[in-house]
Amino acid sequence: MTSPAIAVLGAGSWGTALAILLARNGHRVRLWGHEPVAMQAMAAAGENTEFLPGIAFPPGLEAVAELDAALAADDLLVVVPSHAFREVLEQIRDRAVALGRIAWGTKGLEMASGKLLHQVAAEVLGEQVACAVVSGPTFAREVARGLPTAATVAAADSATAEHFAGLLRGETFRAYTSTDSIGLELGGAIKNVLAIAAGISDGLGFGANSRAALITRGLVEMMRLGEALGGQRETFMGLSGIGDLVLTCTDDQSRNRRLGLALGAGRTRAEAEAEIRQVVEGADTAREIHNIGRAHAVEMPICEQVYRVLYEGLAPQAAVQALLARDPKPERLG
Secondary structure, eight states: OOOOEEEEEOOSHHHHHHHHHHHHTTOEEEEEOSOHHHHHHHHHHTSOTTTSTTOOOOTTEEEESOHHHHTSSSEEEEOOOGGGHHHHHHHHHHHHHHHTEEEEOOOSOOTTTOOOHHHHHHHHHOTTSEEEEEESSOOHHHHHTTOOEEEEEEESSHHHHHHHHHHHOOSSEEEEEESOHHHHHHHHHHHHHHHHHHHHHHHTTOOHHHHHHHHHHHHHHHHHHHHHTTOOGGGGGSIIIIIHHHHHHHOTTOHHHHHHHHHHTTOOHHHHHHHHOSOOHHHHHHHHHHHHHHHTTOOOHHHHHHHHHHHSOOOHHHHHHHHHTSOOOOOOOO
16 A cells, blocks of 8 residues: 655754654655755755754655645645745645645744634635644654654544544654644644743743743643633643643753843844744744733733833843732632
8 A cells, every 4th residue: 555645845944854754654755845946955965954954864755846746645734934824825725625634733823813823724725624733842853863752633523633643653753632723722832932931031040940930830821821712721731731831941952942042141032033043933922922812811921021022122130020029829720
């Protein structure tokens, strides 16, 4: 029996890592990115020299410069930055409708509208296309290297979740399933904002105590907003919630944490992003989470201070003082 062909759309570090994982699992994979010259160079080198240098493409993985060539597939996995998500879905709409299903590994919210990505997908593709989201504590380089990793695939129906989880499962990758797409998407978005907060704390020279407090109380903020938007509380205690939160707040592979570190050390956002050279999703997400939290009257003090640092010019030290000066209250997990 011939293995299914899978199109991975988005050739950044995470898209490339997922393409490598799928190819190692025995699938035929076509990896597409929006820059033809970069894709041609990738095909010639047999690796993504810009984002995952030194990790060779396994047999079965082909880098392609033409979108139509990539779309000659049995499954679609979108892994582009959130700001490009709607545009890419519009480009592939006919193929997604013909297949009747699609998955994405994109994290974040649609900028300006603040919509969750499954809402964007429903608007572009219609309700007839079954959608799944892949999320969890997953650094791209570790997945590409074949280090043990676990993640969750969520879809409204369990069959769709299991289908895509089955494609991803391999010797070193464990994929769980869920029906809570809202919880997975919010966890994957809010954790980036909280990772900026943790980076700021460490950049200011604060210790492990501060970091642990930010992670714990940040999880509470994640659960508050998640439940307000219809997510399930237990989702935030899983891989795509606390798991991804701990990962991004504690390891310097996280672009969002690195942005926070730079801000805490006195660098500007522009300086930090120029050094990171990849999209830092949490910076834009902070604005959208601020707006959503306000609209739903959800108290999110840590996310609020990150927003103020990024968009109102508040000094990081002043943001910390604002958090510490809040009125005392009993600890509640919600």
